Amino acid sequence: MKNTPSIIAAVLLMAILLMYWCTFQVRSTEVAIKKTFGNASEKPIRIDDEDSSFFAGLNLKWPWPIQSVVKYDTRLRLLEGRIEEAPTLDSKQIIVTTFATWRIVDPYKFHTRYNEVKSGEDALRTRIRSLKKAVIGNHNFSDFVSTKASDRKLQEIEKEMMDAIAADAQKDFGVEICMFGIKQLALPANVTQAVFTTMKKTQEVKADKYRSEGDAEGTRIKAAAQAASGRIMAMVERKAARIESEGLAQVGEIYKKFEGHEELRIFLDQLRSIELILQNRAEIFLDTQIQPFNLWNEDTRIEKSNAAAAN
Structure with a gap:
């Protein structure tokens, strides 16, 4: 009887160790896969999976080295592309920086290809970079940068990139691309100068057009004013001549009256x-x-x- 407390303590300790070795917990923001003798199970374990045996996220497994568990966070992750140049369809350089939010939806596929999240993220970034350049290469420079809003097609280009990357990521990485977009659009220094030169020439052509139209309108107004002035002067001269003739006639009448005086x-x-x-x-x-x-x-x-x- 003297050893009863020690026996109870030993039993409790063994129970705790056994629970630690034979159970694992999956949170609502996680997904897990079991590995038996190093081979991963294709069936993921989630807290909302009705087929999994768990109690408040508690699951059973054989102790290591028979079974082990790999967990992945399923919350959204942000992936930003690097700043780099890409050629357009008309052989002009443009800088397009993209961003994407993604999460792991197929942990088995992701785990069998990449041992760590960091390596999978780097591979996904490389794939996005390749697909981004492919889409950019299918569009002219004016689809990205133009003085006319109707020529720019940024939303269509974003959708093309999103469709290509989402399908590729689901198939090869086991991840879902939730959002994708163009974060920054810039031009290299030499292209920027060329664009400014082109825009300047365009504005100069418009200015010359407006000046010529203004000169033509001014000439038309001046000609109309001169014609109106000529008509008015002719009318005034006719009236003055008539008044002068009437005055001379009156003077003649007056002189006739003074002939006897x-x-x-x-x-x-x-x-x-x-x-x-x-x-x-x-x-x-x-x-x-x-x-x-x-x-x-x-x-x-x-x-x-x-x-x-x-x-």
């Missing part, structure tokens, strides 16, 4: 001449014997008065 006509003409000469407040020093300034001469005024009285 020659001295009065001369007197009025002299007054009109004086008015025109002095209309700007001019100061003039002349001899009063000179017409029409002889009107200020006293003898002339008397002579004019006598002549008027005689008439």
Whole structure:
């Protein structure tokens, strides 16, 4: 009876060790495969697998070295491509950096090909790089970079890459590509300069076109204005000639009325001449014997008065 506690402790220890050696737990974010004498089972073990014998993720196995368990995290992983140049269909270089989210869905296939996740990830990156370059090589440079939005086909190119990579990854790697896209699109220095030069020439052609259209429109407007001005001037000249002819006719009528009063006509003409000469407040020093300034001469005024009285 003295050894009872020791026996109980030994039994408990053996039970704990036996449970440790003969059981394993699979979390909801994991998938596992059993290996019997080094050979992996094709049937994966998941916590939502109804055919697996488990209790809250607890599964049974034979102790090592008979059986062992390999677990893989099934949560999404991010894989980013390296920055590198790739040729387009029209032999131009472009830098396309991609990203992908993936997860292991067939642990048996993944494990039989790659012992570690890191080696499988490197192989997947290499495969994505190869397929990416193949898709880029089927498209012209304008499908990636263009001044016209209608020429760019980035979404179609992303879909082509996604379809090719997803099918390849499922078949050869046992992984699912959940998302794929172009992270960065850039141009090499020499291509960038060539693109800028092309864009500059394109804009210069547009500018020349707009300038020529503006010059043509300006010429048209100027010609129309000159034509309108010519019509207006012709109309004004005709009206002025008509007014002048009417004025001359009226002057002729007036002169006819003064034919019998020659001295009065001369007197009025002299007054009109004086008015025109002095209309700007001019100061003039002349001899009063000179017409029409002889009107200020006293003898002339008397002579004019006598002549008027005689008439």
